[in-house]
Amino acid sequence: MDVNAKQKLREFLKETLAKLADHKEFSDSESLFISGRLDSFSMMNLIMHLEESCGIDFSDLDFDVGLVDSVDDIEALVDSKT
Amino acid sequence: MSTPASTADGAAPGRADDSSGVNPWRRFLAIDERENFIAWSQTLTGRLLIYLTAIVAVATYFPWWESALVVSAAMAAAYAPNFRNPILFTATWVAAFLEMGLAENRILRDIGIVLQQEQVTNVAPIALAAAFLLLVMVGAWASLDFVRRRPKSFLARRPLVTLLAVEVLLFSLTTLDVMQGLPRVVLWSMLVVLTPYVWFLPYAIVDQRARDASPPLLQLAVLRPFWSPSYLPFGKGAAFLRKKLSKTPRDVAITQLKAVKLLLWSNALLAVKTAMAWLFVEQMQIPSVELALDAFLGSQPYPITVGWSALILSTANYALKIAMWTGLFIGIARLAAYRLPRGCWRPLESRTLMDYFNRFHYYFKELLVDFFFVPTFFTMFRKHPRLRMFFATFMAAGVGNAIWHFTWEIHLLATMGLAGAVETYTSYLFYCVVLATGIGISQVRANLGIRPSSTFFGRCYSFLFVWSFVVCLHVFGDESRNHTLGERLSFLASLFGVS
Numbered sequence: 001m002d003v004n005a006k007q008k009l010r011e012f013l014k015e016t017l018a019k020l021a022d023h024k025e026f027s028d029s030e031s032l033f034i035s036g037r038l039d040s041f042s043m044m045n046l047i048m049h050l051e052e053s054c055g056i057d058f059s060d061l062d063f064d065v066g067l068v069d070s071v072d073d074i075e076a077l078v079d080s081k082t
Numbered sequence: 083m084s085t086p087a088s089t090a091d092g093a094a095p096g097r098a099d100d101s102s103g104v105n106p107w108r109r110f111l112a113i114d115e116r117e118n119f120i121a122w123s124q125t126l127t128g129r130l131l132i133y134l135t136a137i138v139a140v141a142t143y144f145p146w147w148e149s150a151l152v153v154s155a156a157m158a159a160a161y162a163p164n165f166r167n168p169i170l171f172t173a174t175w176v177a178a179f180l181e182m183g184l185a186e187n188r189i190l191r192d193i194g195i196v197l198q199q200e201q202v203t204n205v206a207p208i209a210l211a212a213a214f215l216l217l218v219m220v221g222a223w224a225s226l227d228f229v230r231r232r233p234k235s236f237l238a239r240r241p242l243v244t245l246l247a248v249e250v251l252l253f254s255l256t257t258l259d260v261m262q263g264l265p266r267v268v269l270w271s272m273l274v275v276l277t278p279y280v281w282f283l284p285y286a287i288v289d290q291r292a293r294d295a296s297p298p299l300l301q302l303a304v305l306r307p308f309w310s311p312s313y314l315p316f317g318k319g320a321a322f323l324r325k326k327l328s329k330t331p332r333d334v335a336i337t338q339l340k341a342v343k344l345l346l347w348s349n350a351l352l353a354v355k356t357a358m359a360w361l362f363v364e365q366m367q368i369p370s371v372e373l374a375l376d377a378f379l380g381s382q383p384y385p386i387t388v389g390w391s392a393l394i395l396s397t398a399n400y401a402l403k404i405a406m407w408t409g410l411f412i413g414i415a416r417l418a419a420y421r422l423p424r425g426c427w428r429p430l431e432s433r434t435l436m437d438y439f440n441r442f443h444y445y446f447k448e449l450l451v452d453f454f455f456v457p458t459f460f461t462m463f464r465k466h467p468r469l470r471m472f473f474a475t476f477m478a479a480g481v482g483n484a485i486w487h488f489t490w491e492i493h494l495l496a497t498m499g500l501a502g503a504v505e506t507y508t509s510y511l512f513y514c515v516v517l518a519t520g521i522g523i524s525q526v527r528a529n530l531g532i533r534p535s536s537t538f539f540g541r542c543y544s545f546l547f548v549w550s551f552v553v554c555l556h557v558f559g560d561e562s563r564n565h566t567l568g569e570r571l572s573f574l575a576s577l578f579g580v581s
Contacts, residue, residue, distance in 0.1 A: 039440075040455075041525070041528065041529075044459060044471065044474075045529070047459075048467060051464070058460050059461050059464070063456060063460060064321075066292075
């Protein structure tokens with residue numbers, strides 16, 4: 001995942017958190033879903049975002065929330081699939 | 083379909099650390115946030131008081147010996163982390179076998195029904211139940227071993243579908259003409275003992291593919307765990323539990339303080355439910371929905387206000403029942419140091435139907451999301467985002483909901499036969515379809531960025547909309563099977579003055 005794509009991902013997550021009235025900063029390694037900061041509805045939107053922007057096919061993955069729990073997790077997933 | 087919307091404490095996202103604006107009463111009750119309480123609860127006196135308070139709180143639901151056993155097991159698991167898995171395993175399976183022997187329970191009742199039907203008198207239901215319980219335990223262990231060796235097998239990829247197929251197969255076999263007498267009783271016993279585990283085992287199977295999968299002992303320990311011997315996985319499976327495990331003594335102390343608070347809250351709700359029964363049923367003579375329906379069908383209907391009162395009271399009772407029991411189950415799990423989100427979190431503050439479903443019965447929703455919503459979402463209508471979201475929601479809140487409740491009353495297959503059980507289920511199917519459609523629309527609206535107003539009037543409108551929907555729908559979700567869909571529709575129409 002290049003720097004640009006990562007920046008866009010962070011912006012997407014920041015906007016999603018803001019919609020839930022969560023304006024706190026988050027680090028790349030910070031849990032977003034398991035910690036409860038983001039909900040599964042946001043997760044589905046993130047998945048649609050990743051499908052569109054990175055072309056990942058989630059249907060052939062054994063999906064687990066741990067795969068997209070933090071920016072680092074998402075980066076690892078994208079790198080393994082592209 | 084929403085969420086893990088609650089945090090570990092049951093707070094909504096974005097509000098977890100927001101203590102400003104919290105009213106003084108809530109701040110007073112927040113003992114799990116005060117350092118002196120947290121330190122004190124790590125002392126011997128503190129632990130003893132937590133232990134005794136928890137036993138007293140659980141004993142309002144169960145016999146004293148059972149309460150002491152469950153609370154002791156939970157606290158032992160919390161204080162002896164090196165022996166956590168064996169303690170949990172022993173507690174869960176001892177509780178399962180003791181429940182068979184010492185209490186009237188659904189499984190023994192369901193086996194008894196078929197023993198009576200087949201006029202088999204020389205076999206005790208408890209012997210069959212215990213034998214098949216042992217078989218379930220061994221079978222669960224074997225299936226976990228199998229999926230570890232064959233992670234691409236159908237069982238590993240679609241555990242719930244496989245287990246439901248086994249249920250259908252077992253039931254089909256019980257209907258064969260050659261299956262009379264003892265063979266039918268044996269098959270039926272296998273079916274009813276297996277049924278609750280169908281909703282637990284998939285979590286354990288899915289976890290086998292995780293890099294940090296829990297050992298089989300823990301997987302077996304949380305199949306119908308001792309803190310919630312029901313059909314619904316409160317605490318989901320081992321994967322979720324290990325993420326929620328408090329590890330330091332301080333975190334364990336905080337989690338146990340939260341546990342005691344939740345257990346006491348559950349008791350407070352029980353008191354409210356008892357008081358409501360005294361006031362509205364005994365003093366004001368408000369009938370049950372069942373009675374109001376019977377009176378309506380017998381052409382001697384109660385006045386419309388009484389009909390509405392019956393419906394609202396029944397909905398309130400149902401909501402209290404869910405809140406009480408989920409509080410009890412999660413409270414006990416928290417004593418074992420699992421900092422689980424609450425199962426029912428301020429449902430009256432729901433702003434949308436999606437929000438309601440998420441707040442009202444969190445673990446039921448999670449089960450449906452994990453095994454119906456997610457698989458559907460990843461495979462169906464991927465080119466049509468709104469339809470994709472709606473359909474996945476429908477599969478969870480509609481189809482998954484209907485299947486779970488059908489298995490919950492599986493004994494009706496024995497007493498009514500398949501046709502009778504399905505026919506009397508029509509009303510609940512209607513309930514599922516309407517609920518799923520409502521939640522699906524709510525989900526799609528949220529996806530389009532349409533959110534309820536946060537003004538005072540906006541909140542009032544949200545409350546009225548959500549709870550009017552829930553109350554009206556309750557006519558069809560009532561668990562009795564005595565009235566048809568048409569009769570219930572007519573009754574609801576009569577409450578609006580339409581005859």
